[in-house]
Amino acid sequence: MTQTSTLDEQRFIAPLETIAATNEGAIQANQAFDEQMRVFLNKWIDQGTESNTGDANSREEFIENGALRSFFQHREDAFEYLLQDEAIARHLLRPASEVYFSLDAYEPLLSTFEKRLYNLAAHREHREVCFRYHSVTRQDVHGNTVEHTSGGEENIGMYFGTRRTDAMALQLLADQLKQDAKETSQLPIHVITEGYMMESLYLVKEQTEALAAKGVEQTQCFVIQRRHAADDRHLGAALLLMNPHQPALPQRVLFCDTLRPGALPPWWDKFKHKLDLAFPQPEENLRASDLLEDGSVTLQRLHDGVPIRHQDIDCGFYTFSMVRALIQLAQQDPERLVAGTTAEIVTGMTGLMKDYYQEPDQPKDPEVVRKINILNRWNLGRDALSLMKDSFAVINA
Structure with a gap:
């Protein structure tokens, strides 16, 4: 099932200062959610599925600690099933405006059971709730987060705002890009989000060869959003215009990176x-890299001297925004991609990146960009939850 992402421009109309709830309001909502989870787990135990709970005192202790993990062990679709409870789903799917984010690290205030839910779900493929869980190495046996201590080593995985874009997040972003590319376009658009950058480039060539074999003659537009390599987690974007008559060499190729601290x-x-x-080209011919143009932007902040909790690990959102803008350019102004200068393409691209640019070539203030990325992270988690909730309803219809 393809899920339409909440990463759209309209939600940035609201003042960013209004995205967060008060601390007191969030605490009350979290307490109510934890109580709802206790009610749910008590009902589950009463159904006789889990009988090893002992007397009333040990049952209460079991609910406070091991019951949720046991529930996940009993049901492969545990999270999807939980999301059918409207009160539980309403809290987990709440908008950012109902979440309290700490002012320094923008860490969302989550309830005890909520954090445990996200951690336990992350043990299963395709159940990850993007950015909201801790790695298995930072979980105890019940799925609780082992909190950082002053003597421990700080790392980006500790914070909501610095966790890397996981496979679920990349899939949701890819689905949205492919959905966007379905709109009518004079320049046929292909979205490549498979493998690493090397495999993506091979795929561009293979697909162009396949189109040529079918007799297609029109120039094709390929856009890529992928990690560079297995040992390089940075995400990059690229645009390739391909002539089916000449699949061995791109007609045009732009590399779009998220930061440019120097000339390149x-x-x-x-x-x-x-x-x-x-x-590859014959030695006497022009190399493919000789055609390469720099379509990079300067959005991602460098980490030199920056506290870990403030580091910018949001290349996934920046590249998503760039590729989405390139898709829109192909649909709205294909001649710019075919014949425009590199600078004209970058100006057109940034002019369509309303989330990060106030005007073409004029990025928003870095602190505003940081808040937008926090919104992106929260909303992508909502997308993952919605997908799980809806998939259960479809399967059990």
């Missing part, structure tokens, strides 16, 4: 190398 983005040489491997 840090991954420039690596991308050039991958491009030449995917599109």
Whole structure:
């Protein structure tokens, strides 16, 4: 099932200062949710599925600690089943405006059972709630988070705002890009989100060869959003215009990185190398990398001297925004992609990136961008939850 993402421009109309609830309001909502979870688990125990609970005191202790983990062990679709309870679903799917975020790290205030839910779900493939769970190494036997201590080592996985974009998040973003690309376009659009960057480039070539074999003659537009390699978690974006008559060499190719601290983005040489491997040319001919244009932007902040909780690990959202804008350019202004200068393409792209740019080539203030990324993270988790909730309803219809 394809889930339409909440990553749309309209939600940025509301003032960003209003995204968070008060601490007191969030605490009350969390307490009510935890009580609802206790009611749910008591009913589950009463159904006789879990009998090893002992007397009333040990049953209460069991509910406070091991019951939720036991429930997940009894049902493969535990999270999906929980989401059919409207009170539980309403809390988990609440908008960011009902969540309290700490002012420094923008850490959402979650209830005890809520944190445990996300952690337990992360043990199962395709049940991850993006950015809301801790790694297995930071969980105890019941799924509780082992909190950071002053003597422990701080890392980006500790914080909601710095956790990496996981496979579920990338799939949701990819689904949205592919949905966007279905809109009518004079320039046929192909969204590539498979493998790493190297595999994606090979796929562009293979698909172009397949189109040529079918007699297709029109120029094709390929957009890529992928990690660079298994040992390089940074996400990059690329645009390739391909002529089916010449699948061995791109007609045009732009590499779109998320930061450019110097004259060229840090991954420039690596991308050039991958491009030449995917599109090898005879030694006397022009290399594919000789055609490479720099379509990078300067959005992602460098980490030098920045506390871990403030580091910018949001290349997934930046590249999503760039690729979405390139798709819109192909639909609205294909001539710019075919014949415009690199600068004209970047200006057109940033002009469509309403989430991060106030005007073409004029990014929003870094603190505003940071808040937008927190919203993106929360909303992508809502997308993952909605997908699980809806899939259960479809399967059990």
